[in-house]
Amino acid sequence: MNAKKRAKYEARARVIKAMAHPTRLFIVDQLAHDEQRCVCELTEMVGADMSTVSRHLTILREAGIIEDERRGTQILYRLRVKCVLNFFDCVEAVLESNAKERMELLR
Amino acid sequence: MNAKKRAKYEARARVIKAMAHPTRLFIVDQLAHDEQRCVCELTEMVGADMSTVSRHLTILREAGIIEDERRGTQILYRLRVKCVLNFFDCVEAVLESNAKERMELLR
């Protein structure tokens, strides 16, 4: 694999890596339903330290998956690219396929 | 977020995390085109130690993304769930969106 090709896959991996965490997946899922949320609300929903949630949000933002906008004293986050929701369907398909496989092995 | 919900997102994150590496993305992409490949071929294409490639394959297999089958002395790997290819389209959309954003900031 040459340098150019490697760079291509590294760029893609950076985006996927940003989603590869339960809390960040939850946030994306939440923003898919709720349009936009402030850090305080997300912190409440996630149930972790606000500093931790803030860092997760930074990771998602730097990957280009979400964007933010200041509103007075708080900062609202929202989804930037909707298609990430397709991820969920496919991931569910993988998980179901895994479950089915396990069932068959038991027989 | 309660325990059940957390478990759901953790399961999803495990699948996505398995894809969150340039080499593994390359392998998935390759298997999408080539039907199936042995470890030696993939090692050649990736250009890393075979033990490293083998480990990446294990990670993908345990996530349920690929499956293997012994053929004589070698082991062939192939994609198990095709929809992971949708990931690429969306990831490209994110990357393009990022590129466009950068362009606008320059103006």
Next chain:
DNA sequence: TGCATGTTTGGCTAAACTTGCAAATAGACG
């Protein structure tokens, strides 16, 4: 200006990930 609220950043530790080398394992075959 000074205070209150909301968010990010610095610093640190523990845990997880990545990689290559060397050694072990699994089949194929004489």
Next chain:
DNA sequence: CGTCTATTTGCAAGTTTAGCCAAACATGCA
């Protein structure tokens, strides 16, 4: 059985990540 080929696994070192607390920053408002 011994040996060859293909693949996996044990180990060690280096790198990255996640999480919390405390401190810094930003904004709105009296």
